[in-house]
Amino acid sequence: MKAFVLRSYGSPDMLDLTDIDRPVPGDDEVLVRVRATSVQPYDWHLMRGEPYISRLMGGGPGLRKPKISILGADIAGQVEAVGKAVTEFRPGDEVFAMPKQGGFAEYACVREAELAPKPKNLSFEQAAAVPMAAGTALLGLRDEGRIQPGQKVLVNGASGGVGTFAVQIAKALGAEVTGVCSGRNTDMVRSIGADKVIDYTTEDFTQNGQHYDLLLDAAGSRSVSACRRVLTPKGTYVVVGGPGSRWLQPVGHVVSALATSPFVSQRTTLADVVRCTETRQNLLTLTELIEDGKITPVIDRGYSFEEIPAAVRYMEEGHASGKVVIAV
Structure with a gap:
Protein backbone atom coordinates (compact mmCIF):
# COMPACT_ATOMS: atom_id res chain seq x y z
CA MET A 1 0.00 0.00 0.00
CA LYS A 2 1.00 3.65 -0.28
CA ALA A 3 1.60 5.70 2.85
CA PHE A 4 3.24 8.95 3.92
CA VAL A 5 6.04 7.85 6.24
CA LEU A 6 7.72 10.21 8.72
CA ARG A 7 11.33 9.11 9.23
CA SER A 8 12.66 12.19 11.04
CA TYR A 9 11.29 15.34 12.65
CA GLY A 10 10.87 18.41 10.50
CA SER A 11 8.62 20.19 8.02
CA PRO A 12 5.88 18.61 5.89
CA ASP A 13 8.64 17.86 3.36
CA MET A 14 9.70 15.06 5.73
CA LEU A 15 6.50 13.16 4.87
CA ASP A 16 7.69 10.60 2.32
CA LEU A 17 5.12 8.95 0.04
CA THR A 18 6.28 5.36 -0.38
CA ASP A 19 5.11 1.77 -0.78
CA ILE A 20 5.06 -0.33 2.40
CA ASP A 21 3.50 -3.62 3.45
CA ARG A 22 -0.20 -3.58 4.26
CA PRO A 23 -0.69 -4.02 8.04
CA VAL A 24 -2.16 -7.24 9.42
CA PRO A 25 -4.86 -6.83 12.10
CA GLY A 26 -4.30 -8.32 15.54
CA ASP A 27 -6.94 -10.33 17.35
CA ASP A 28 -8.81 -7.25 18.59
CA GLU A 29 -8.15 -5.11 15.53
CA VAL A 30 -9.91 -4.20 12.31
CA LEU A 31 -8.13 -3.51 9.01
CA VAL A 32 -9.77 -0.44 7.47
CA ARG A 33 -9.45 0.67 3.90
CA VAL A 34 -9.01 4.39 4.50
CA ARG A 35 -11.33 6.48 2.36
CA ALA A 36 -10.68 9.78 4.13
CA THR A 37 -8.63 11.30 6.93
CA SER A 38 -8.17 14.75 8.41
CA VAL A 39 -5.33 16.96 9.58
CA GLN A 40 -5.06 18.62 12.97
CA PRO A 41 -2.52 20.26 15.29
CA TYR A 42 -1.85 16.88 16.90
CA ASP A 43 -0.35 15.68 13.60
CA TRP A 44 2.02 18.56 13.08
CA HIS A 45 3.12 18.56 16.71
CA LEU A 46 4.17 14.93 16.18
CA MET A 47 5.74 15.78 12.83
CA ARG A 48 7.83 18.59 14.35
CA GLY A 49 8.51 16.76 17.60
CA GLU A 50 7.26 19.84 19.41
CA PRO A 51 6.99 20.95 22.11
CA TYR A 52 10.48 19.62 22.78
CA ILE A 53 9.60 18.81 26.37
CA SER A 54 7.07 16.25 25.13
CA ARG A 55 9.94 14.09 23.81
CA LEU A 56 10.93 13.43 27.42
CA MET A 57 7.46 12.30 28.46
CA GLY A 58 6.19 8.75 28.56
CA GLY A 59 3.99 8.21 25.55
CA GLY A 60 5.63 11.19 23.84
CA PRO A 61 6.71 11.39 20.20
CA GLY A 62 10.22 9.99 20.75
CA LEU A 63 13.47 11.63 21.86
CA ARG A 64 15.60 11.62 18.67
CA LYS A 65 13.25 10.27 16.03
CA PRO A 66 9.49 9.79 15.71
CA LYS A 67 7.89 6.83 17.45
CA ILE A 68 4.91 7.21 15.12
CA SER A 69 5.95 6.85 11.50
CA ILE A 70 2.51 7.23 9.90
CA LEU A 71 0.51 10.22 11.10
CA GLY A 72 -3.23 10.75 10.73
CA ALA A 73 -5.28 10.51 13.94
CA ASP A 74 -8.73 10.30 12.31
CA ILE A 75 -10.00 7.95 9.64
CA ALA A 76 -13.20 7.01 7.86
CA GLY A 77 -13.46 4.05 5.52
CA GLN A 78 -14.58 0.48 4.99
CA VAL A 79 -13.69 -2.65 6.90
CA GLU A 80 -11.34 -4.84 4.87
CA ALA A 81 -10.66 -7.63 7.40
CA VAL A 82 -11.15 -8.33 11.11
CA GLY A 83 -9.18 -10.07 13.86
CA LYS A 84 -10.52 -13.28 15.35
CA ALA A 85 -11.70 -11.57 18.57
CA VAL A 86 -13.67 -8.83 16.77
CA THR A 87 -17.43 -9.25 17.14
CA GLU A 88 -19.07 -5.98 16.06
CA PHE A 89 -17.75 -5.48 12.52
CA ARG A 90 -17.62 -7.33 9.21
CA PRO A 91 -15.86 -6.65 5.88
CA GLY A 92 -17.64 -3.92 3.95
CA ASP A 93 -18.94 -2.04 6.99
CA GLU A 94 -18.55 1.73 6.77
CA VAL A 95 -16.78 3.01 9.87
CA PHE A 96 -14.95 5.97 11.41
CA ALA A 97 -12.34 5.98 14.13
CA MET A 98 -9.69 7.78 16.14
CA PRO A 99 -6.69 5.44 16.12
CA LYS A 100 -4.34 8.43 16.81
CA GLN A 101 -2.03 7.27 14.00
CA GLY A 102 -2.05 5.53 10.63
CA GLY A 103 -4.54 7.69 8.73
CA PHE A 104 -2.03 8.99 6.17
CA ALA A 105 -2.11 5.63 4.38
CA GLU A 106 -4.37 3.55 2.18
CA TYR A 107 -5.01 1.01 4.97
CA ALA A 108 -4.86 1.22 8.76
CA CYS A 109 -5.30 -1.20 11.65
CA VAL A 110 -7.66 0.04 14.34
CA ARG A 111 -8.58 -1.48 17.69
CA GLU A 112 -12.25 -2.39 17.85
CA ALA A 113 -12.55 -0.14 20.93
CA GLU A 114 -11.57 2.89 18.79
CA LEU A 115 -14.08 2.21 16.01
CA ALA A 116 -17.76 2.94 15.38
CA PRO A 117 -20.20 2.76 12.45
CA LYS A 118 -19.97 5.87 10.26
CA PRO A 119 -22.88 8.31 10.66
CA LYS A 120 -25.30 7.52 7.87
CA ASN A 121 -25.82 11.13 6.85
CA LEU A 122 -22.13 11.98 6.40
CA SER A 123 -19.73 11.39 3.54
CA PHE A 124 -16.40 9.71 4.30
CA GLU A 125 -14.68 13.11 4.18
CA GLN A 126 -17.15 14.63 6.62
CA ALA A 127 -16.92 11.63 8.95
CA ALA A 128 -13.12 11.84 9.00
CA ALA A 129 -13.42 15.39 10.32
CA VAL A 130 -15.22 14.27 13.46
CA PRO A 131 -13.35 11.92 15.85
CA MET A 132 -10.52 13.89 17.47
CA ALA A 133 -11.91 17.44 17.19
CA ALA A 134 -15.50 16.61 18.16
CA GLY A 135 -14.28 14.10 20.74
CA THR A 136 -12.17 16.81 22.38
CA ALA A 137 -15.11 19.21 22.43
CA LEU A 138 -17.42 16.57 23.92
CA LEU A 139 -14.85 15.59 26.56
CA GLY A 140 -14.17 19.22 27.45
CA LEU A 141 -17.80 20.27 27.77
CA ARG A 142 -19.59 17.22 29.11
CA ASP A 143 -16.98 15.36 31.15
CA GLU A 144 -14.45 17.98 32.24
CA GLY A 145 -16.69 21.04 32.08
CA ARG A 146 -19.76 19.31 33.56
CA ILE A 147 -21.97 21.50 31.42
CA GLN A 148 -25.59 22.00 32.52
CA PRO A 149 -28.63 23.26 30.57
CA GLY A 150 -29.07 27.01 30.86
CA GLN A 151 -25.44 27.76 31.66
CA LYS A 152 -23.53 30.51 29.90
CA VAL A 153 -20.63 29.02 27.93
CA LEU A 154 -17.79 30.84 26.18
CA VAL A 155 -15.81 29.08 23.44
CA ASN A 156 -12.50 30.80 22.71
CA GLY A 157 -11.33 29.70 19.27
CA ALA A 158 -14.86 29.05 18.06
CA SER A 159 -13.98 28.87 14.36
CA GLY A 160 -11.35 26.13 14.61
CA GLY A 161 -11.73 22.37 14.41
CA VAL A 162 -12.50 21.86 18.11
CA GLY A 163 -14.29 25.18 18.43
CA THR A 164 -16.86 24.62 15.68
CA PHE A 165 -17.88 21.34 17.30
CA ALA A 166 -17.83 22.88 20.80
CA VAL A 167 -20.30 25.59 19.80
CA GLN A 168 -22.70 23.02 18.39
CA ILE A 169 -22.34 20.49 21.22
CA ALA A 170 -22.82 23.17 23.89
CA LYS A 171 -26.03 24.28 22.15
CA ALA A 172 -27.21 20.68 21.86
CA LEU A 173 -26.67 20.29 25.62
CA GLY A 174 -28.83 23.32 26.34
CA ALA A 175 -26.30 26.08 26.99
CA GLU A 176 -26.29 29.73 25.97
CA VAL A 177 -23.16 29.97 23.81
CA THR A 178 -20.83 32.84 23.02
CA GLY A 179 -18.10 32.23 20.46
CA VAL A 180 -14.82 34.13 20.11
CA CYS A 181 -13.24 34.26 16.64
CA SER A 182 -11.86 36.66 14.04
CA GLY A 183 -14.13 39.00 12.13
CA ARG A 184 -14.01 36.95 8.93
CA ASN A 185 -15.54 33.96 10.75
CA THR A 186 -18.28 35.63 12.80
CA ASP A 187 -21.08 34.80 10.34
CA MET A 188 -20.02 31.17 10.18
CA VAL A 189 -19.86 30.80 13.96
CA ARG A 190 -23.27 32.40 14.29
CA SER A 191 -24.66 30.07 11.60
CA ILE A 192 -23.67 26.96 13.57
CA GLY A 193 -25.62 28.07 16.62
CA ALA A 194 -23.71 30.63 18.66
CA ASP A 195 -26.10 32.99 20.46
CA LYS A 196 -23.44 35.70 20.54
CA VAL A 197 -20.16 36.16 18.68
CA ILE A 198 -17.18 38.26 19.76
CA ASP A 199 -14.68 39.43 17.15
CA TYR A 200 -11.36 39.30 19.00
CA THR A 201 -9.81 41.81 16.59
CA THR A 202 -12.14 44.55 17.88
CA GLU A 203 -13.13 43.37 21.39
CA ASP A 204 -11.25 41.73 24.27
CA PHE A 205 -13.59 39.16 25.82
CA THR A 206 -11.66 39.38 29.11
CA GLN A 207 -12.40 43.10 29.43
CA ASN A 208 -16.08 43.46 28.49
CA GLY A 209 -17.57 42.71 31.91
CA GLN A 210 -19.39 39.51 30.88
CA HIS A 211 -19.19 36.38 33.03
CA TYR A 212 -19.62 32.72 32.14
CA ASP A 213 -20.19 29.44 33.91
CA LEU A 214 -17.82 27.60 31.60
CA LEU A 215 -14.96 28.69 29.35
CA LEU A 216 -13.60 26.18 26.85
CA ASP A 217 -10.31 27.59 25.65
CA ALA A 218 -9.22 26.12 22.32
CA ALA A 219 -7.08 29.14 21.40
CA GLY A 220 -5.01 30.03 24.45
CA SER A 221 -4.91 33.62 23.24
CA ARG A 222 -5.29 35.23 26.66
CA SER A 223 -3.47 34.68 29.94
CA VAL A 224 -4.84 32.27 32.51
CA SER A 225 -5.47 35.09 35.00
CA ALA A 226 -7.37 37.10 32.38
CA CYS A 227 -9.53 34.10 31.51
CA ARG A 228 -10.39 33.55 35.16
CA ARG A 229 -11.82 37.08 35.32
CA VAL A 230 -14.62 36.14 32.94
CA LEU A 231 -15.74 33.16 35.02
CA THR A 232 -18.39 33.16 37.73
CA PRO A 233 -17.04 32.40 41.24
CA LYS A 234 -17.75 28.68 40.75
CA GLY A 235 -17.07 28.63 37.01
CA THR A 236 -14.95 26.11 35.14
CA TYR A 237 -11.99 26.78 32.85
CA VAL A 238 -11.34 23.93 30.40
CA VAL A 239 -7.96 24.08 28.66
CA VAL A 240 -7.63 22.46 25.22
CA GLY A 241 -4.39 24.00 24.04
CA GLY A 242 -2.51 27.21 23.61
CA PRO A 243 0.46 29.00 22.09
CA GLY A 244 4.02 29.02 23.35
CA SER A 245 7.62 28.30 22.43
CA ARG A 246 8.99 25.27 20.64
CA TRP A 247 10.10 24.04 24.04
CA LEU A 248 6.78 24.30 25.86
CA GLN A 249 3.86 24.95 23.50
CA PRO A 250 1.10 24.40 24.47
CA VAL A 251 2.31 22.75 27.68
CA GLY A 252 3.30 26.07 29.26
CA HIS A 253 -0.23 27.45 29.00
CA VAL A 254 -1.76 24.22 30.32
CA VAL A 255 0.66 23.96 33.25
CA SER A 256 0.09 27.61 34.16
CA ALA A 257 -3.65 27.04 34.27
CA LEU A 258 -3.47 23.86 36.32
CA ALA A 259 -0.82 25.18 38.73
CA THR A 260 -3.02 28.02 39.97
CA SER A 261 -6.19 25.93 40.20
CA PRO A 262 -5.83 24.90 43.89
CA PHE A 263 -5.69 28.54 45.00
CA VAL A 264 -8.91 29.83 43.43
CA SER A 265 -12.60 29.02 43.70
CA GLN A 266 -12.99 28.20 40.00
CA ARG A 267 -12.19 24.78 38.60
CA THR A 268 -9.46 24.33 35.99
CA THR A 269 -9.19 21.13 33.99
CA LEU A 270 -7.69 19.73 30.79
CA ALA A 271 -9.51 18.09 27.87
CA ASP A 272 -7.02 15.43 26.74
CA LEU A 283 -18.04 8.20 18.78
CA LEU A 284 -21.45 6.61 19.27
CA THR A 285 -22.65 9.68 21.20
CA LEU A 286 -21.38 11.97 18.45
CA THR A 287 -23.07 9.80 15.81
CA GLU A 288 -26.39 10.21 17.60
CA LEU A 289 -25.98 13.99 17.68
CA ILE A 290 -24.96 14.05 14.00
CA GLU A 291 -27.80 11.83 12.79
CA ASP A 292 -30.27 13.93 14.85
CA GLY A 293 -29.04 17.00 12.97
CA LYS A 294 -27.68 18.72 16.08
CA ILE A 295 -24.05 18.92 14.93
CA THR A 296 -22.39 18.83 11.54
CA PRO A 297 -18.71 19.11 10.54
CA VAL A 298 -17.49 22.45 9.23
CA ILE A 299 -15.03 21.77 6.40
CA ASP A 300 -12.52 24.48 5.50
CA ARG A 301 -10.65 22.73 2.68
CA GLY A 302 -10.32 19.34 1.06
CA TYR A 303 -7.14 17.83 -0.39
CA SER A 304 -6.27 14.68 -2.30
CA PHE A 305 -4.12 11.93 -0.77
CA GLU A 306 -1.03 13.03 -2.70
CA GLU A 307 -1.47 16.56 -1.30
CA ILE A 308 -1.16 15.57 2.38
CA PRO A 309 2.08 17.57 2.91
CA ALA A 310 0.35 20.67 1.52
CA ALA A 311 -2.65 20.03 3.79
CA VAL A 312 -0.41 19.75 6.85
CA ARG A 313 1.42 22.92 5.84
CA TYR A 314 -1.88 24.79 5.54
CA MET A 315 -3.09 23.52 8.93
CA GLU A 316 0.20 24.52 10.52
CA GLU A 317 -0.35 28.13 9.41
CA GLY A 318 -3.24 28.28 11.89
CA HIS A 319 -5.85 29.94 9.69
CA ALA A 320 -8.22 27.03 9.00
CA SER A 321 -11.89 27.66 9.73
CA GLY A 322 -13.20 24.26 10.74
CA LYS A 323 -11.51 21.08 9.53
CA VAL A 324 -9.03 20.20 6.79
CA VAL A 325 -9.89 16.82 5.23
CA ILE A 326 -8.17 14.39 2.86
CA ALA A 327 -9.83 12.12 0.32
CA VAL A 328 -7.75 8.94 0.12
Missing part, protein backbone atom coordinates in the same frame (compact mmCIF):
# COMPACT_ATOMS: atom_id res chain seq x y z
CA VAL A 273 -8.83 13.22 24.24
CA VAL A 274 -5.63 11.34 23.36
CA ARG A 275 -5.63 9.69 26.80
CA CYS A 276 -9.39 9.15 26.93
CA THR A 277 -10.36 5.47 27.19
CA GLU A 278 -13.99 5.87 26.07
CA THR A 279 -13.29 6.49 22.38
CA ARG A 280 -15.94 4.17 20.97
CA GLN A 281 -18.69 5.33 23.31
CA ASN A 282 -17.87 8.95 22.51
